[in-house]
Structures are given as C-alpha cells and as structure tokens.
Amino acid sequence: MQLLALALYHQDGTKTPRVLRFRPGRLNILTGESETGKTGVLDVVDYCLGRSKPGLPDNPIDQTVGWYALLAEFRDGRRMVLARPRPSGSSTNEAFVRSGDQTLSLPRANELKVNSNAAALRSEVSAHLGIEDFRFQPPAGAARYSFDVSVAQAALFCFQNQDEIAAKKTLFHRQTEDGMEQAIKDTLPYFLGAAGPEQALRQYRLGEARREVRTAQRKLDASLRQREVLDTNGITLLRLAQDEGLLSDVPAAPDADAVQALLRKALTVAPLAPVTSDIGDRRQELNEERRTLREQLQEYDAALATVDRWQRRSFDFTGELHLQVDRLKTLNLLGPERDHNTDVCPMCTQPLEHPDPSALDIARLTSRLSEELEEAVGVQPVRQEHRRALQAQRDDLAERLKLNGVFLKELMASDENMVRLQEQHLRAAHLQGRIAQSLAHDGRPSNDISQQRNMLASAQDVVTALEEQTANDDVPAETERRLADIAADITPWARRLKLGQSSAPNEAGISFSQLSVVIRRPQGRLPQERVGSAKNYIGYHLVAHLALHTYLRRHHRPVPSFLMLDQPTQAFFPSKPRDASTIPDADWSTVTEYFRLLHDVAELNQGDLQIIVCDHANLPDDWFQEAVIGNWRPDNDGTRNALIPPDWLH
Known part of the structure; x- marks a missing residue:
C-alpha cells in the first residue's frame, strides 16, 4: 500500500479541494517554512487510516476543513479512497470508503457522504494489505484485552512525528501512549513473519x-x-x-x-429426654395465687388504714364535744340573770341589732350535745371489734403468702434440674444433627x-501435546533472529551517517524487549538513550526504520509500503527555524547525507518503498529537487504556499 494523493475539502464544499500528490515507490520531499502545515500532513494520513482522533491542533486546518481524503494504491493495482469527516467533537468513527481499479481518483466534494465507519475502514484496508483475519489473545492471566490484528497496528511502523523521531528511549509511533508499547510487542512478531495466526491459535489453546x-x-x-x-x-x-x-x-x-x-x-x-411433669402448670398456679393474695392483702391494708383514720377522727370529735359541753354546763350557775332580756345590751341598756341567745337556748344546745356524745362513745366498741376482725383476716393472708413463697422456691429448685436435663437433651440432639450433616457431606x-x-x-496430557506442537513456535527466538537480519542493514547505514558508537566492532540493532535501538559492544550493550545528542537519536531512528521497512518489503509482509518522517534534520538547525534553506552555517554536508541515504534506500527497494519527508531543508541537488512534491515558501509575488490555501482563510 502506497499513497497517491491527500485531499482536504473545505467545509462549505464550494472551494477547490487542496490536493497533495505523492509519487509511489520513490522519495517524496515536502519542504517549506515553519507553520505551513507540513506536520499536519502526517496526522491527516494517520487519521484517514482509521484513528478515532485526528490529533490536529486548533488552527486553520481544523477550522476550515470539512473532509480529509486519502487515495491509496495496493500491490495488486487496486485503489481505495479513505475519507474521514472533520469530527464535530473530540473524535468520530464516521468514514467514507470507495474501492476501484487504477482509474479510481479522488471524489468530488458533493460525493463525500458517510457510508462506513472506522472499524470497517480498517478491516477493508487490512484485507487489501493481506493481513490475516485473526484475533490476538493475550497470555492467560495477562491484564490486557484481546484485539483484532489490523492496519491499526501495522500503521504504527509507518510514522515518525517530529517528537518521536528525536525521542531518547522509544522507537515507534505512539509508543508512549497507554497500551501501545504492549500492542507493538504483541504484533511485531506477526508483521515480521516470526508468528502467524496458527501460532497465535496454538498459544491461545495452550x-x-x-x-x-x-x-x-x-x-x-x-x-x-x-x-x-x-x-x-x-x-x-x-x-x-x-x-x-x-x-x-x-x-x-x-x-x-x-x-x-x-x-x-x-x-x-435416642438422647436422654427430661421427665415430663406439671411443674410449669403448678408454678403458674402458685404465681396466680401469689398475685391474688397480694391484691387481697393490699385491700385489707387499705381497709385497716381507713378504720384507723376514722378512729382517730372520732377521738378528736368526742374530745371536742366533751370540752364544749363542759363549758356550757356553767350556765347552771346563773341566778336571776337567767331571765335577762336578750334584745337589750346588759351593759348600756341599748337595743341590740341582733339579739343574743337566751339561756334557755343554750341549755337546750347543751342537752343535745350531751346526747350526741353518748351516741359517739357507744360506737367505739363496735369499731374496735371490726378492726380486730380485719387484722385477723389480714394476718391469715400474710401467712398464706409466706407459704406460697416456700412452695415457689421448692419448685424453682426442681425446675433447675429439669433445665439441666433439657439442655443435655438439646446438646445431644444438636450433636446428632451435626453427625447427620457430616455423613451427608461425606456421602459422595x-x-x-x-x-x-x-x-x-487428562488436562495435563492435553497441555503436553500442545507444548509439543508449539515447541517449534519459539516466537521470541524467531523474532530476535529476524531483528538480527534487520540489524545487518542498520549497522552499515549508521556508520555511513557517522552516528555515535557506530564504528566497528560495535553493531546496532532493535531491542524487542525495550522497543528501541541498542548498541552491542564487546564490553556490553548500550541503550539508545545513552548514545547522546539529538543527531544520534534522530539518526538511529532513521536507519532503524529504513532497515525495518526494507526487511518488510523484501519479505512481502502486510505492512503499508510507506514511511512518513517529520523533520528528520531538526538537530542541525536552530529551534523552529523559519526557513532552514536560509541558514548559512548549518551542517549541510550531514543534512545532505541524511537525505541521500533516504534517496538511496528508496532506490534500493526498487519501487516497493515510498518515503515521505516533511522538512525545512531544501537542497539544490538535482536528485533532491526531483523528489520535492511541494515547496511551501512564498512565491515571488508574496503569495503564501501552505497546506491550507490562502483564500480559505478569508
């Protein structure tokens, strides 16, 4: 799979699409000033291959484009248009897919309608690439999910962003994202040819x-x-x-x-059961009798209290009567005064408003009080006899209550013995239940x-048989052997670029465990991060990916036949140069050697490898200028050339 064209369609669909043409099987160079959209080309291609998120910054590209379309051609001559709409949010799964022969070209703006999704797009591209339809199953117990092997993993070997190509510790596209490093390790053996669906299935069954x-x-x-x-x-x-x-x-x-x-x-x-008896009924009868006796005793106490209260009041009353009668009896000592006129004051002989009682009236009152006193005194013996009768009955109730308490105490002692027997019976019955349960569980x-x-x-026999079948599927060893074949190109190309630690007898290669370049020296392995300098990081990324794609093309592996590189010469220019071609003191000889290696590797693969480079450099050499597919620098009249046409911004 190689790229023929990339098109950007304006949001309103009326403006002419911005089309960038690529040359298959050759070195393609897109040169120009900074901030012209060169880096966005790589992101757009990656998005058109099925990514959910385009990864484009909020700049004129994202603000003006409605659709992105990629025209690709496969080894068998078939072509596909892979188009994705600009997402309305942070991501989208919508897509437009069209397949055809070599006459297929980019669609018109009004033809772009959603007819597929990202998953179906990846599936169709994978089928055209020849990626076998199988699902990667992680090892048993691994804390990750299974996934379908597709172009989504293959594309990780085809891109190098500006920050990725200069990375110290990593080698591949999106390797630092969550789960991507493991996904690369899981699928790299397949794409190298060290493992296939059969091995994956056997490993899964094992x-x-x-x-x-x-x-x-x-x-x-x-x-x-x-x-x-x-x-x-x-x-x-x-x-x-x-x-x-x-x-x-x-x-x-x-x-x-x-x-x-x-x-x-x-x-x-049979457990010893307690003797049944009427203790419970007898105890209830005694409790009922005790309650009745207490109630009756309370009634007699109340009656005695009432009698005592009346007795005290009677004593008080008769005493008062005796006092008053004794006082009135003094009237018998009166002489002629007995007949005094009670209407006149005896002192002043004046008439009284209210006459005084006469001596005769007082005498009659005294006589009546004396009679009442005699009656009250006569009642006392009767009342005392009644109280003695009540007290006797109350004493009888108290004795019966005492006897009731003795009977209850004896019953409680007997009941405790019954409780002990009952508890023993319950323990024995509970134990028999446990025994029955134990025998039931053990009755298998x-x-x-x-x-x-x-x-x-039997299960162990199956494992043994599968282990024998997979004995020859030593995927890690086979992967290392193929990486060694790739290292055979990495080392001479590193020496050609005069990269650090590349001189003999040192050899450079790709570490499968670390997914980075490693230098094998007589005194030990040296990881890529310890080689030092941005020039070496970029250089080893460059030669490693060139060697990897040369191997993939040589063995016809199902990985897209293009390699996109963003700013591979950034180490030789000041930070973010406006136009690298105007920097006179840059290391142009080394820059030339980098591009010359890219040109030669494209030629070495005889049309099977397409290399696309976005860079600030613009060399005057004929072979370089022949590879230029776009020069995004202002024209003589000052017109700005960039990914987004100037008229789209007005």
Whole structure:
C-alpha cells in the first residue's frame, strides 16, 4: 500500500479541494517554512487510516476543513479512497470508503457522504494489505484485552512525528501512549513473519489448556482438603458423642471406616429426654395465687388504714364535744340573770341589732350535745371489734403468702434440674444433627477423588501435546533472529551517517524487549538513550526504520509500503527555524547525507518503498529537487504556499 494523493475539502464544499500528490515507490520531499502545515500532513494520513482522533491542533486546518481524503494504491493495482469527516467533537468513527481499479481518483466534494465507519475502514484496508483475519489473545492471566490484528497496528511502523523521531528511549509511533508499547510487542512478531495466526491459535489453546490444568488441580486439592477436614471432624464428633452419652468405649485412634460406623451408631441412640411433669402448670398456679393474695392483702391494708383514720377522727370529735359541753354546763350557775332580756345590751341598756341567745337556748344546745356524745362513745366498741376482725383476716393472708413463697422456691429448685436435663437433651440432639450433616457431606461416591485425578491427568496430557506442537513456535527466538537480519542493514547505514558508537566492532540493532535501538559492544550493550545528542537519536531512528521497512518489503509482509518522517534534520538547525534553506552555517554536508541515504534506500527497494519527508531543508541537488512534491515558501509575488490555501482563510 502506497499513497497517491491527500485531499482536504473545505467545509462549505464550494472551494477547490487542496490536493497533495505523492509519487509511489520513490522519495517524496515536502519542504517549506515553519507553520505551513507540513506536520499536519502526517496526522491527516494517520487519521484517514482509521484513528478515532485526528490529533490536529486548533488552527486553520481544523477550522476550515470539512473532509480529509486519502487515495491509496495496493500491490495488486487496486485503489481505495479513505475519507474521514472533520469530527464535530473530540473524535468520530464516521468514514467514507470507495474501492476501484487504477482509474479510481479522488471524489468530488458533493460525493463525500458517510457510508462506513472506522472499524470497517480498517478491516477493508487490512484485507487489501493481506493481513490475516485473526484475533490476538493475550497470555492467560495477562491484564490486557484481546484485539483484532489490523492496519491499526501495522500503521504504527509507518510514522515518525517530529517528537518521536528525536525521542531518547522509544522507537515507534505512539509508543508512549497507554497500551501501545504492549500492542507493538504483541504484533511485531506477526508483521515480521516470526508468528502467524496458527501460532497465535496454538498459544491461545495452550493457555486455555493450562488454565484447565490449574482448575482441575484446584478442585482436586479442595477435595483432598475436604477429605482431611471430614476425617478430623469425624474424630471430634466421636469424642463429643461419647461426652454426651451417645457412645461408649470409643477407640483412641479409629480408622476412617470405624469412624463412619460409630457415627452412624450414634444416630440410632435416642438422647436422654427430661421427665415430663406439671411443674410449669403448678408454678403458674402458685404465681396466680401469689398475685391474688397480694391484691387481697393490699385491700385489707387499705381497709385497716381507713378504720384507723376514722378512729382517730372520732377521738378528736368526742374530745371536742366533751370540752364544749363542759363549758356550757356553767350556765347552771346563773341566778336571776337567767331571765335577762336578750334584745337589750346588759351593759348600756341599748337595743341590740341582733339579739343574743337566751339561756334557755343554750341549755337546750347543751342537752343535745350531751346526747350526741353518748351516741359517739357507744360506737367505739363496735369499731374496735371490726378492726380486730380485719387484722385477723389480714394476718391469715400474710401467712398464706409466706407459704406460697416456700412452695415457689421448692419448685424453682426442681425446675433447675429439669433445665439441666433439657439442655443435655438439646446438646445431644444438636450433636446428632451435626453427625447427620457430616455423613451427608461425606456421602459422595468414593471414586470422586479418583475421577478428579483422572480429569487432571487428562488436562495435563492435553497441555503436553500442545507444548509439543508449539515447541517449534519459539516466537521470541524467531523474532530476535529476524531483528538480527534487520540489524545487518542498520549497522552499515549508521556508520555511513557517522552516528555515535557506530564504528566497528560495535553493531546496532532493535531491542524487542525495550522497543528501541541498542548498541552491542564487546564490553556490553548500550541503550539508545545513552548514545547522546539529538543527531544520534534522530539518526538511529532513521536507519532503524529504513532497515525495518526494507526487511518488510523484501519479505512481502502486510505492512503499508510507506514511511512518513517529520523533520528528520531538526538537530542541525536552530529551534523552529523559519526557513532552514536560509541558514548559512548549518551542517549541510550531514543534512545532505541524511537525505541521500533516504534517496538511496528508496532506490534500493526498487519501487516497493515510498518515503515521505516533511522538512525545512531544501537542497539544490538535482536528485533532491526531483523528489520535492511541494515547496511551501512564498512565491515571488508574496503569495503564501501552505497546506491550507490562502483564500480559505478569508
């Protein structure tokens, strides 16, 4: 798969699309000033291959474009248009896909309608590339998900952003994103040809078989532990049964069969039940009698209190009557004064408004009070007799209440003994329930453990057979061997660029475990990050990817046949140069050698590899100018050339 054209369509669809043409099988150079959109070309191509997020900055590209379209051609001559709309949010899965022969070209703006999605787009591209339809299954127990191998992983080997090509520790596109490093490790063996769907399927089946072995082993271990627990539990139950009187003469160390027999015997023994009696009813009767006696006793106490209260009041009343009668009896001492006129004051002889009582009236009152006093005194003996009767009845009730308490105390003592017997009966019955439950759990067929041993042996046989099948599928070793073949190109090209640590006898290669370049020296391996200087980081990225793609093309592996590089010469210019071609003191000889290597590797692959470079450099050499597909610098009239046409910004 190589790229023929990239098109950007304006949002309103009326302006002429911005089309960037590529030359297949050759070096393509897009040169120009900074901030002209060169870096965006790589992001747009990556987005058109199925990424959900375009990764474009909020600049004129994202603000003016409505659709992005990529025209690609495959080895068999078939072509595809892969178009994606500008997402309305942070991402989108919408897509437009069209396939055809060599006459297929970019669509018109009004033809771009969503007819697919990103997943279907990746699936169609993968099929055209020849990526086999299989799902990568991570090893058993790995904390990651399975995924379908597609162009989404293959494209990771085709791009080098500006910051990626100068990275110290990483080598591949998006390697620092979550999960991407592991995805590269999972799929690199397949894309190199060190592993295929068959190996992946065998590895998956081997993982499943090993999981079955672990499951069978856990079940067998659990059964053995349960058997051991049951044996120990059986001995314990025998001792308890002996303590509760269900068994006697239990051996000190009975075997498993004896344990089972004795436990079954314990189930046949009826536990000693407490003697039934009417203690509960008798206790209830005594409690009822006690409550009644207390109520009656309270009534007699209240009656006695009432009698005593009336007796005291009677004494007070008769005493007062005696005093008043004694005072009135003094009237008998009067002489002629007895007949005094009570209407006149005896002192001043003046008439009284209210006449005084006469002596005769007072005499009559005295006589009446004397009669009442005699009646009150006569009642006293009757009242005292009534009180003695009440007291006698109250004493009888108190005696009966005392006797009731004695009976209750005797019943409580008897009841405690009954409770002890009842508790013993309940313990024995509960123990028999435990014995029955234990025998029920242990009532499985005796060949269960043997059956589980057979299942474990069968699962182990399957693992052994699969391990024999996969013995020749030493994917890591085969991957390292193929990476060694790639290193055969990396080393001479590194020496050609005079990169650090590249001189003989040192050899450079790609580390599968670290996914970076490593220098193999007699004194030990040197990781890429310790080589030092941006020139070396970029140089080793450059030669590693060139060697990788040369290997992929040589062995016809299903990876897109293009390599896109952004700013591979950035180490030789000041930070963010406006136009590198105007910098007189740059290391132009080294820059020339970098581009010359790119040109030569494209020629070496004889049309099977397309290299696309976006850079500030613009060399005057004929071979360089022949590779230029765009020069985004102002024209003589000052017209600005960039990815977005100037008229789109007005």
